[in-house]
Amino acid sequence: MDVQRLAAFTYDNRGGNPAGVVLCDALPDPTRMQAVAAEVGYSETVFAARTPEGYRVRYFAPEAEIPFCGHATIALGAALATREGDGAFKLKLNEGEVTVEGRCGVDGLSAALVSPPTRNCPAPSHLLETALALFGLTDADLDPRIPPAIIDAGARHLLLAMNNRAALAAMRYDMQAGAELMREWSLATISLVHAETLGRFHARNPFAAGGVYEDPATGAAAAALAGYLQALGIEAGDLEIVQGEDMGVPCLLHAAAPTIPGGGARVQGTVRRIEG
Incomplete structure (x- = not known):
């Protein structure tokens, strides 16, 4: 093949x-x-x-x-x-x-x-409590402008917006516990983000449910984030998402909110062939 x-x-x-x-x-x-x-x-x-x-x-x-x-x-x-x-x-x-x-x-x-269409709903309290414990976080680590939510654009993600870039860089979790949590709640990833500005985010996406500790770039989560920001009334324009930095695999995603609320978000980026 x-x-x-x-x-x-x-x-x-x-x-x-x-x-x-x-x-x-x-x-x-x-x-x-x-x-x-x-x-x-x-x-x-x-x-x-x-x-x-x-x-x-x-x-x-x-x-x-x-x-x-x-x-x-x-x-x-x-x-x-x-x-x-x-x-x-x-x-x-x-x-x-x-x-x-x-x-x-x-x-x-x-x-x-x-x-696919973007959707969101508040994160259930039990899920949020368990996810924060998984990463060693508390409510004080979260950005109040962007409440925790389940966001969706073809795949479900738990979004945790953090108020500190250093805490995002220090992300660690138990992969087996993460996989169990993601599968229990049918989550593709848990998306941890930090807003450098409301138009430029840094992101990390644990993907334990798929057998991967962390995904260096997550287009589905980027689309879902763009839709969620729109639902919050945050107009980010051309949203830049920098991901993979903390893995040593720099990635850049551009996302635009749906043209109609709840519609599909546009995500774009450049591509290179992997040699060898």
């Missing part, structure tokens, strides 16, 4: 979150796709097969299938643009549809996606 390896959301052509991309005539059996994802070892591998309407797409982490993955979709957009030329491609997910635009130009590869 031909697996392309690309890093999405690069920062000055460095870093980026690696994703496997498999373009095939027909999607393999799910057991086979899961095995390939585990062998590739990246946080996600995306499988795409052409249909009359566009592409049928499924995403697999090393230990589980997930409903939607932003950075793998950006990598897929770049791979499709390389093969078919620049353009917009419709993707059919297990639930719903998204669009990705891929570009292959003299300045390199890039892509932009429009996420």
Whole structure:
């Protein structure tokens, strides 16, 4: 099986979150796709097969299938643009549809996606209490402007906005306990962010439920954050999200709020091929 390896959301052509991309005539059996994802070892591998309407797409982490993955979709957009030329491609997910635009130009590869609809709700008190304990945090560590919430743009995340960049850099947690918590609440990741300004965030995303300690760039969470800020009445414009710094894997994501409340958010970034 031909697996392309690309890093999405690069920062000055460095870093980026690696994703496997498999373009095939027909999607393999799910057991086979899961095995390939585990062998590739990246946080996600995306499988795409052409249909009359566009592409049928499924995403697999090393230990589980997930409903939607932003950075793998950006990598897929770049791979499709390389093969078919620049353009917009419709993707059919297990639930719903998204669009990705891929570009292959003299300045390199890039892509932009429009996420599934964005949703949010307050974080239940028991979930919040358990999550804060998991990371050794208290209510005093949280930014009161951005209350804890479950945010969604194709995948569910618990959002914890922290008022201190140093505390974000010091993030540690027990991976087994984190995986159990995320699976209990059907969370793709827990998204910890710090607002340098309300238009520029630093983020970290534990992904224990998928068998990955931390995701260096999380496009689905970026889309969900943009939708949540809009719901809070915070107009961030072109939202910049810097992620992966504390892992030594710099990533930069750009996100724009939905054109209508609750609609899909636009997330874009640059892509590089992983050599070797």
